[in-house]
Amino acid sequence: RRGLAKPAGPRSVRQLREAEEAAPVFQYVGKAAKRKDRVFVWGFCYSGALGVPSFVKPDVGWKKPRRIQPTPYRLETEEKISSAACGYGFTLLSSNTMDITKVWGMGLNKDSQLGFQRSIRDRTKGYEYVLEPSPIPLPLEKPQQTRVLQVSCGRAHSLILTDSEGVFTMGNNSYGQCGRKVVEDETYSESHLIHQLKEFDSRVVQVVCGQDHSLFRTKKGAVYACGWGADGQTGLGHYNITSVPTKLRGDIAGVNIIQVSSYGDCCLAVSDEGDVFGWGNSEYLQLASVTETTQVNVPRHLPFKIGKIKEAACGGTGNIVLTEEGNVFVWGYGILGKGPNLTETAVPEMIPPSLFGWSDFNPDIRVAHVRCGLSQFAALTNRGELFVWGKNLRGCLGTGRMEDHYFPWRVTVPGEVVDVACGVDHMVSMVKSF
Amino acid sequence: PVLADHPLVRGPRFRRLKIGAGHRLDAKSSGVFVLGIGHGNKLLTDLYNCHLTKVYTVGGLFGKATDDFSDTGKLVEKTTFDHITREKLERILAVIQGTNHKALLMHSNIDMKTQEAYELAVKGLIRPMGKSPPIITAIRCLQLVLPEFQLEIHCLHETQQYLRKMVHEIGLELKSSAVCTQVRRIRDGVFTLDDALLRTQWNLQSIQNAIWDCQLKVKRELEKTL
Numbered sequence: 171r172r173g174l175a176k177p178a179g180p181r182s183v184r185q186l187r188e189a190e191e192a193a194p195v196f197q198y199v200g201k202a203a204k205r206k207d208r209v210f211v212w213g214f215c216y217s218g219a220l221g222v223p224s225f226v227k228p229d230v231g232w233k234k235p236r237r238i239q240p241t242p243y244r245l246e247t248e249e250k251i252s253s254a255a256c257g258y259g260f261t262l263l264s265s266n267t268m269d270i271t272k273v274w275g276m277g278l279n280k281d282s283q284l285g286f287q288r289s290i291r292d293r294t295k296g297y298e299y300v301l302e303p304s305p306i307p308l309p310l311e312k313p314q315q316t317r318v319l320q321v322s323c324g325r326a327h328s329l330i331l332t333d334s335e336g337v338f339t340m341g342n343n344s345y346g347q348c349g350r351k352v353v354e355d356e357t358y359s360e361s362h363l364i365h366q367l368k369e370f371d372s373r374v375v376q377v378v379c380g381q382d383h384s385l386f387r388t389k390k391g392a393v394y395a396c397g398w399g400a401d402g403q404t405g406l407g408h409y410n411i412t413s414v415p416t417k418l419r420g421d422i423a424g425v426n427i428i429q430v431s432s433y434g435d436c437c438l439a440v441s442d443e444g445d446v447f448g449w450g451n452s453e454y455l456q457l458a459s460v461t462e463t464t465q466v467n468v469p470r471h472l473p474f475k476i477g478k479i480k481e482a483a484c485g486g487t488g489n490i491v492l493t494e495e496g497n498v499f500v501w502g503y504g505i506l507g508k509g510p511n512l513t514e515t516a517v518p519e520m521i522p523p524s525l526f527g528w529s530d531f532n533p534d535i536r537v538a539h540v541r542c543g544l545s546q547f548a549a550l551t552n553r554g555e556l557f558v559w560g561k562n563l564r565g566c567l568g569t570g571r572m573e574d575h576y577f578p579w580r581v582t583v584p585g586e587v588v589d590v591a592c593g594v595d596h597m598v599s600m601v602k603s604f
Numbered sequence: 605p606v607l608a609d610h611p612l613v614r615g616p617r618f619r620r621l622k623i624g625a626g627h628r629l630d631a632k633s634s635g636v637f638v639l640g641i642g643h644g645n646k647l648l649t650d651l652y653n654c655h656l657t658k659v660y661t662v663g664g665l666f667g668k669a670t671d672d673f674s675d676t677g678k679l680v681e682k683t684t685f686d687h688i689t690r691e692k693l694e695r696i697l698a699v700i701q702g703t704n705h706k707a708l709l710m711h712s713n714i715d716m717k718t719q720e721a722y723e724l725a726v727k728g729l730i731r732p733m734g735k736s737p738p739i740i741t742a743i744r745c746l747q748l749v750l751p752e753f754q755l756e757i758h759c760l761h762e763t764q765q766y767l768r769k770m771v772h773e774i775g776l777e778l779k780s781s782a783v784c785t786q787v788r789r790i791r792d793g794v795f796t797l798d799d800a801l802l803r804t805q806w807n808l809q810s811i812q813n814a815i816w817d818c819q820l821k822v823k824r825e826l827e828k829t830l
Contacts, residue, residue: 190679195667197684199779509722522726527702529728531742553698577722580706586695604695604777 206603207250209263210242210583212568213596217259219277220596221245223301238565240572242583242599247274247303251600256543256593257323257379260284263303263598264318264330272318273330274303281326281358283341296360306330308338309364323593324379326358331377336368337386345382346413347397367415370394380432380450386415391426393418393439393469401435402467403450409467420468422447433542433592434486439469444478446491447471454487454503458516474499474518485542485560491518492549496536498526504545507559510576525578526551543592549578554586556599564595617808624648627658627792632674633764635660635789636800644815647822654829655731656793657741657758662784664771666751669781673768677783685780690748696777697743697755700770704740708760711736731760738762740770752785794821 181189215225215236222245225236249265260277262284275284280298285306287297308330310316320331327341327348339348342358343365350365367386376387383397383404394415395404402409405418422439425447429440435451448457449469460470477493488502499518500506506513507521526549528535539550546560546567557578558567565572568581585601607613624645626638640648666685670677711732714721724730732739742758757767768784775782790797799818801810
């Protein structure tokens with residue numbers, strides 16, 4: 171006898187519906203799924219500052235080393251990175267953890283700005299270039315209790331801020347920027363010396379590195395400086411080197427400063443009342459609103475009538491501030507962000523919010539943070555979008571194009587950007603995944 | 605009332621009509637569909653070259669994925685969707701808007717280094733004036749009641765299948781899956797739902813009235829752009 175099965179034929183609507191209901195349901199992510207924290211890097215690769223060894227030394231013989239990473243590339247890290255800083259060819263990443271390794275460094279290490287990285291091949295020598303995020307050993311008294319709050323990098327030195335053991339400095343000290351006495355003919359490469367600074371009037375809450383000087387901001391609102399002062403960037407009233415952190419006076423004396431910023435030879439400080447003070451190099455009209463001289467060695471109040479200022483950032487030749495209303499103002503020299511015609515201005519000019527995505531359709535987009543590299547600017551909106559503009563030196567803007575951008579341009583990052591650190595030719599961003 | 609004027613004597617008023625269609629609308633969608641009659645076909649090409657945005661209301665359903673991205677297709681996968689919140693959806697929409705805004709600037713073929721490019725970008729008037737892939741200029745969530753949701757999309761050079769694919773991709777980004785249930789065009793350049801004629805109004809008198817009302821708007825728009 172023939173089998174009792176019916177031939178297949180086209181399925182009726184009822185059969186389709188039953189098949190649909192019987193299909194299994196997949197669950198990719200549950201209700202309590204957490205957003206992961208990621209780190210993205212982009213820019214010039216040969217110095218090793220991006221932390222991906224295969225860019226400089228490919229694993230396969232036929233691949234060529236990558237000179238520039240033009241778009242954001244994900245960097246795998248073991249811990250959640252809470253603070254990052256880009257120096258001149260090197261990067262520091264730090265985490266808020268209580269484990270023994272809290273800080274990782276990669277890139278140039280010719281002046282031991284990443285501490286002593288013991289070479290595997292020869293145990294007495296150290297590495298000059300670090301291609302992968304390598305832990306930096308810190309001489310902590312309580313390594314399992316102290317937390318690293320913030321890191322900052324300058325041209326050839328770095329500062330690490332902890333919550334209970336002061337500030338650790340390492341790297342080049344030829345101008346006293348590490349806070350210790352200058353030793354003649356000291357060789358800085360392969361040095362084990364990490365100096366610890368503890369004598370401030372109160373706890374240090376922010377450290378900032380300029381090109382060859384360091385700034386410390388304490389909880390009481392005072393600012394200390396040390397390092398090279400030939401452009402007045404130490405703000406101590408003279409143009410000499412300072413090797414011990416000294417308190418700044420001038421217009422800042424008695425004012426509660428809530429933020430300090432510097433990257434090149436000019437410095438800006440923001441007070442809790444929304445005033446901005448500046449000192450240092452003014453060759454590019456950064457401080458031309460108060461003085462005609464090109465070097466200012468005492469902090470001066472900058473009388474701008476643009477509203478209460480929330481955050482300021484200093485670049486090599488240009489400065490940027492963010493006001494309470496969420497407006498962004500730029501001044502100085504270079505590509506400022508208002509088209510190719512505006513190359514220098516002494517008075518702050520506002521960048522229209524429509525360039526950051528504000529429109530009648532999205533009226534509540536606001537710029538939340540501003541950052542500066544040497545000749546680049548970066549702005550983060552409250553929706554987690556990153557806008558960059560300025561000179562695109564070796565692909566550091568991360569837009570995928572090698573040309574300079576004269577007005578804010580979006581960087582496509584797969585995630586919500588929480589923080590960004592700008593360097594000379596590379597940038598690092600901390601991103602939360604969707 | 606002359607006997608020679610009577611339609612049964614004279615014959616129908618219009619025997620042949622040249623009708624041209626504006627932007628395409630496929631069988632599964634609904635909404636405003638622009639047609640040109642006779643001499644109006646010349647205005648159609650001008651309107652096409654204006655590159656104005658079209659506004660769609662797209663309805664979607666979470667939890668299913670089909671092969672042609674709509675709810676009448678063959679089922680591919682079923683997923684859970686209870687982890688989706690309005691906040692997550694808005695974040696994804698913000699990212700879509702961001703990448704599409706960048707594509708808008710790139711395809712507009714204006715040299716980014718000039719001052720005019722900066723001024724146009726500030727005013728928001730940069731748009732591609734030639735052939736380009738589909739670009740979404742604005743996207744917004746109108747309502748989210750799990751499992752269904754509604755979006756309003758402003759776009760250029762798109763097809764309805766692209767919008768359905770976009771709904772599917774939003775579902776994938778939210779780590780679930782989505783199908784598109786409804787695509788409705790509410791605006792096509794200058795023509796909105798109020799100007800559109802319903803199926804019951806497809807007779808000579810209302811067509812003539814509609815053409816008369818829209819003539820002024822179309823002329824003004826063409827003068828503004830060209």
